[in-house]
Amino acid sequence: MVVQSNKYFLMAALAACSSVALRANEARRASGRRPNVIFIMMDDAGHGDFGCYGQTKIETPNIDALAGNGILFTDMCTACALSAPSRCCLLTGQHTGHAQIRNNKEGAGAPDSVNIWDYRAVDLDPALEGQAGLAAGTPTLGTMMQQAGYVTGMVGKWGLGGPVSESVPWKMGFDYYYGCICQRVAHNHYPQYYWENDRKVYINPDAPVPGTALDEGADPMDERSYDKYRADGIYGPDVMFDSVVDFIDGNSGRPFFLMWTTPLPHSPLQAPKEWVDYYVSKFGDEAPYNGEYHLDSWPHNYFPCRYPHATYAAMISYFDHQVGQLVQELKARGLYENTLIIFTSDNGPANNASSPTEWFDSAFPWRCGKGWAKSTVQEGGVRMPFIVSWPKVIRKGRVSDHLGSFVDIMPTLAELTGVPAPSNDGISILPTIKGKTRKQKEHEYLYWEAPFGKGLVAVRIGNWKGIIRGVKKGNRKMELYDVSVPGKTVENSEYDQAAQHPEIVEKMWDAIREAHTTPADADFDIPILN
DSSP, rough: HHHHHHHHHHHHHHHHHHHHHHHHHHHHHHHSSSEEEEEEESOOOTSSSSSGGOOSSSHHHHHHHHHTSSSEEEEEESSOOOOOHHHHHHHTOOOTTSSSSOSBBBBBSTOOOOOOOOOOHHOOOOGGOOOOOOTTOOHHHHHHHHHTTOEEEEEEEESSSSSSSSSSGGGGTEEEEESSSSSGGGOSSSEEEEEHHHHHHHHHOTTOOOTTTOTTTTTTTGGGGGGGGGTTSHHHHHHHHHHHHHHHHTTTTSOOOEEOOOOOSSOOOOHHHHHHHHHHHHOOOOOOOOOOOTTTOOOOOOOOOOOHHHHHHHHHHHHHHHHHHHHHHHHHTTTTGGGGEEEEEEEEEEOOOOOOOHHHHHTTTTTTTTTTSSSSSSSSEEEEEEEEEEEEETTTTTEEEEOHHHHGGHHHHHHHHTTOOOSOOOOOOOHHHHSSOOOOOOOSSSSEEEEEEEEEEEEEEEEEEEEEEEEEGTTOOOEEEETTOOTTTTTGGGGGGGGGOHHHHHHHHHHHHHHHHOOOGGGGGOOOOO
């Protein structure tokens, strides 16, 4: 028995040594090749939701560590403060004056159906699923990185087409996809299903339909009244993270490009109980949220929540923990030093009753709440958290005030990988990332047009920002603000300096005339700009 035990001990030791040697070989190969690229994008997370940007109530040690080990950008902007156009601009490198998709819009099969929020109806008719998509053959970050020789993957929310369209990740440049193609499916973090490429994978078959109310007679103060919203108990972001790890492990021997587009912390308010309990003990008791959210004919869209503040914080801290796990996985594989990680959010914090972002001051130092963050052109809606980590290259603890936009990602990765970029509106920020002596090119202007609501247009030139409200109603009056001084009322009419600087207003109109093109989809048009 002693001999047998020594034999097994020797076999185990040899296996361990072999594993260490394998990891060491992986690390040596990784250090000598082009960097891996991981682009992490949260959904509706605000500039001020993270400790490194001033958050004091929500704990984000791992995201803060990314910033501490890399570059924290203070003036990086989304291309649009709404989900689908933001993602369209990111993937194509085109701002909203040129983008194919400039607003959230349901797919062709959805508008006339009363069942688009019913998972079961959508399950029977895939044409009901998904939003307006990109034209077939559109060049994207995915196709560009494939041309550069990278294996490409996306895990998370897509929101740019439906499963029966040509605009799905696996036809738009991604070798592997796992997640929610449709934004409506993302409105449940204990979802009925996700897609793995073109195959539907069931997770919580008994998941309730979004907007399901508490049972009649249920006590809203009793935690147990909310148990049904966890369905079969499998948290979607957990399964997404497993796919992130599997993708990295399966492709650690060659350069990879991964987009991790989590649906957190977008409503509804749902997080694993242990994470919520932590913040309940920290914040104390609070009033429950009843699930009501009225938007035209779109009532009761979200699930009720017993502890809305604690749950919102839990969603962000939970994802922060996953970011920490990702870093540990990269280190274990010997990939961390030569992996470029970009962390951001698609747009500013939401302002509906299901997102207690005013309580957290989520757009800090900018104002948030209705009319100030998501779905606006205010700084709270467009100013993004943006962190870049690349340990092999970036000196720790840098802060950059370079003015940039999501449209810059495409030319940056093109320069990084040595391939030509498709036509785009961005500039490469690789000189800033590398900290080299080559001068960083600057934007002449940043441009936003938003054909939702009454219509908005904004232009940023240096620290000046021009805003035109109600353009769909025919308004052409521009307001002008200095956004170099954060403040909760900086974009209020009392600070409007248009009358004092007509020459700057005219330069901004020149930018609008240059930037705007008439969209192919008339639903995205703002006729006054034509």
